[in-house]
Amino acid sequence: MATIRDVAKRAGVAPITVxxxxxxxxxxxQETRKRVEAAIAELHYVPNSLAxxxxxxxxxxxxxxxxxxxxxxxxxxxxxxxxxARENGFNLILCxxxxxxxxxxxxxxxxxxRQVDGFLLVPACGDNRSIMLLQGQSIPFVVLDRHIPGVRVxxxxxxxxxxxxxxxxxxxxxxxxxxxxxxxxPHVSTAESRVSGYRRALIYHNVPVDEDLxxxxxxxxxxxxxxxxxxxxxxxxxxxxxxxxxxxxIGALQTLREAGIRVPQDMxxxxxxxxxQASAIYPFLTVAVQPAYEMGAIxxxxxxxxxxxxxxxxxxxxVLPMTIILRESCGQHxxxx
Amino acid sequence: MATIRDVAKRAGVAPITVxxxxxxxxxxxQETRKRVEAAIAELHYVPNSLAxxxxxxxxxxxxxxxxxxxxxxxxxxxxxxxxxARENGFNLILCxxxxxxxxxxxxxxxxxxRQVDGFLLVPACGDNRSIMLLQGQSIPFVVLDRHIPGVRVxxxxxxxxxxxxxxxxxxxxxxxxxxxxxxxxPHVSTAESRVSGYRRALIYHNVPVDEDLxxxxxxxxxxxxxxxxxxxxxxxxxxxxxxxxxxxxIGALQTLREAGIRVPQDMxxxxxxxxxQASAIYPFLTVAVQPAYEMGAIxxxxxxxxxxxxxxxxxxxxVLPMTIILRESCGQHxxxx
DNA sequence: TTGTATGCGTTATCAG
DNA sequence: CTGATAACGCATACAA
Numbered sequence: 001m002a003t004i005r006d007v008a009k010r011a012g013v014a015p016i017t018v019x020x021x022x023x024x025x026x027x028x029x030q031e032t033r034k035r036v037e038a039a040i041a042e043l044h045y046v047p048n049s050l051a052x053x054x055x056x057x058x059x060x061x062x063x064x065x066x067x068x069x070x071x072x073x074x075x076x077x078x079x080x081x082x083x084x085a086r087e088n089g090f091n092l093i094l095c096x097x098x099x100x101x102x103x104x105x106x107x108x109x110x111x112x113x114r115q116v117d118g119f120l121l122v123p124a125c126g127d128n129r130s131i132m133l134l135q136g137q138s139i140p141f142v143v144l145d146r147h148i149p150g151v152r153v154x155x156x157x158x159x160x161x162x163x164x165x166x167x168x169x170x171x172x173x174x175x176x177x178x179x180x181x182x183x184x185x186p187h188v189s190t191a192e193s194r195v196s197g198y199r200r201a202l203i204y205h206n207v208p209v210d211e212d213l214x215x216x217x218x219x220x221x222x223x224x225x226x227x228x229x230x231x232x233x234x235x236x237x238x239x240x241x242x243x244x245x246x247x248x249x250i251g252a253l254q255t256l257r258e259a260g261i262r263v264p265q266d267m268x269x270x271x272x273x274x275x276x277q278a279s280a281i282y283p284f285l286t287v288a289v290q291p292a293y294e295m296g297a298i299x300x301x302x303x304x305x306x307x308x309x310x311x312x313x314x315x316x317x318x319v320l321p322m323t324i325i326l327r328e329s330c331g332q333h334x335x336x337x
Numbered sequence: 338m339a340t341i342r343d344v345a346k347r348a349g350v351a352p353i354t355v356x357x358x359x360x361x362x363x364x365x366x367q368e369t370r371k372r373v374e375a376a377i378a379e380l381h382y383v384p385n386s387l388a389x390x391x392x393x394x395x396x397x398x399x400x401x402x403x404x405x406x407x408x409x410x411x412x413x414x415x416x417x418x419x420x421x422a423r424e425n426g427f428n429l430i431l432c433x434x435x436x437x438x439x440x441x442x443x444x445x446x447x448x449x450x451r452q453v454d455g456f457l458l459v460p461a462c463g464d465n466r467s468i469m470l471l472q473g474q475s476i477p478f479v480v481l482d483r484h485i486p487g488v489r490v491x492x493x494x495x496x497x498x499x500x501x502x503x504x505x506x507x508x509x510x511x512x513x514x515x516x517x518x519x520x521x522x523p524h525v526s527t528a529e530s531r532v533s534g535y536r537r538a539l540i541y542h543n544v545p546v547d548e549d550l551x552x553x554x555x556x557x558x559x560x561x562x563x564x565x566x567x568x569x570x571x572x573x574x575x576x577x578x579x580x581x582x583x584x585x586x587i588g589a590l591q592t593l594r595e596a597g598i599r600v601p602q603d604m605x606x607x608x609x610x611x612x613x614q615a616s617a618i619y620p621f622l623t624v625a626v627q628p629a630y631e632m633g634a635i636x637x638x639x640x641x642x643x644x645x646x647x648x649x650x651x652x653x654x655x656v657l658p659m660t661i662i663l664r665e666s667c668g669q670h671x672x673x674x
Numbered sequence: 675t676t677g678t679a680t681g682c683g684t685t686a687t688c689a690g
Numbered sequence: 691c692t693g694a695t696a697a698c699g700c701a702t703a704c705a706a
Contacts, residue, residue: 014677044473049450051699054387054682113386136381253618278615281590351693364691388683391698
């Protein structure tokens with residue numbers, strides 16, 4: 001690959017002159033510029049941004065480290081991040097941890113080595129290794145979706161508590177009393193908040209809380225299948241399932257189908273986060289949706305404001321409301337069924 | 338951020354000694370090593386891979402430029418790429434062009450500036466700007482999914498012709514004669530091959546080819562809705578729809594639902610590529626699936642073999658077979674309906 | 675308007 | 691075993 005020196009030689013000028021042409025900086029005569037541009041074209045010269053970044057100490061690159069790239073919620077959020085980044089002249093590197101803290105720390109490490117300018121992190125929440133790594137570097141970062149207890153950091157997340165409260169309230173109003181909570185991992189804040197919202201709604205509406213109805217698993221399809229199986233074995237039987245995320249809902253639906261249990265006729269089902277592709281075909285799942293795209297965009301803008309040091313306020317915690325979408329998966333009021 | 342010099346100063350050694358500790362290269366006494374490691378830990382030192390790459394002229398990074406990150410086919414393929422890359426100590430940068438050749442060329446340009454070691458490209462197939470750019474740099478790259486006419490490049494793609502032939506044959510065997518082909522863009526090789534396979538199956542089974550049944554659009558949901566509408570207005574009416582990809586199928590299903598047309602009772606439907614999340618819930622769509630993950634992995638290994646110059650053969654074209662999955666969306670034989 | 679010297683953080687080479 | 695020097699490609703400061 002041609003370097004700036006090759007171009008300079010070919011155009012009969014000094015490297016710095018080529019640099020000036022490329023960056024439109026300083027003075028260059030029309031004629032020189034033309035000669036340089038010709039040389040650039042002939043040699044297919046492409047500037048080396050590594051060298052440039054080494055000088056500037058800026059890569060104009062952000063990193064987004066998330067837990068599950070196959071989840072549409074995150075692909076949507078990622079687009080929000082990317083668009084906001086691009087608008088401000090930043091590139092994005094996206095990494096997928098599969099909820100594995102080890103991979104997460106590894107990626108953070110590699111990205112630090114690559115001198116990214118800032119991080120957006122959806123932590124897997126095992127230990128806080130990667131958070132510590134980041135704080136050790138005093139590099140700006142924003143935590144997405146999840147709350148890290150005891151650490152002062154910028155956070156942008158959905159209102160899990162509120163969403164769960166409303167979904168549960170909806171089920172209660174339809175007459176449900178025994179609602180199984182198919183939750184995520186207990187150490188992840190979103191799972192815990194959703195359980196809290198669920199519990200709170202029950203208490204608020206004077207429905208007894210049966211702790212056996214609260215089942216913990218993972219935010220994955222396989223776990224959804226398993227959780228639903230456990231829910232079906234509960235006595236007295238439950239009449240509704242609350243899936244703590246969309247992948248749990250997909251898994252639960254599979255279990256229900258295998259068991260010949262119809263939704264909503266035999267069982268009500270609600271979930272947090274939608275399944276866009278499935279909903280385009282069969283819009284039937286009642287859900288609380290988070291503004292995924294906006295979450296990504298807002299977090300990115302917050303991060304960029306930290307980068308440009310235009311902001312000197314303390315850590316921010318931004319909580320975005322969820323929207324309830326009522327569809328058929330809850331059916332009619334129980335007593336009329 | 339601390340540099341290698343800061344560490345060296347702190348440990349009372351020369352920078353190069355720190356380098357040797359980090360890379361386990363050359364001789365370093367146990368004691369010196371310990372002092373250096375202590376300094377590294379105290380300063381939270383993270384090596385700068387930009388500087389390293391500048392020296393090595395290797396970034397150990399591959400780029401995957403694809404057309405639609407929201408399509409599960411591509412997220413799956415991307416995982417195949419990433420896993421194969423990681424196995425060989427390479428990182429991956431993923432870019433999404435939305436089928437826009439301009440964005441594509443822009444990304445290729447940026448990635449070249451960033452000195453990635455090789456490219457995996459799903460071309461949008463407008464002009465061949467990005468292909469030319471790559472060839473101008475003599476940087477190794479592999480084209481995924483699509484055939485670029487008149488350019489000798491490594492290619493890995495699915496057997497669109499074969500898949501379309503088999504799906505069409507299936508419909509014909511069920512008694513269908515008027516099958517609308519909801520195709521992608523005519524200038525994209527996969528769309529063209531799928532139409533060819535469709536046409537060929539009709540001819541092979543002595544079904545007259547009605548060119549009006551072949552409708553061209555885009556590989557997107559909105560286009561699928563539109564194509565289906567056009568198909569429904571054809572006379573005499575069609576009895577089956579062939580969606581050239583999964584997103585077209587999703588769109589078509591929406592149009593059918595709006596029109597109150599049931600699948601498969603009133604209309605048969607087949608597609609190329611599955612809709613995994615929807616299929617987990619309602620496995621009903623008869624499809625020809627490509628081995629997406631393997632496609633990504635195979636292409637990556639081919640690229641890496643070019644990089645290590647272990648391979649000196651001419652351009653390879655690898656064609657992967659599709660697998661037909663028969664589900665209910667085609668229903669029974671027409672005459673028994 | 676153009677060019678020279680210098681340094682970004684790292685490591686290969688060669689010397690001690 | 692350890693270190694000084696130079697170079698990777700580019701752009702800033704300062705001259706000419």
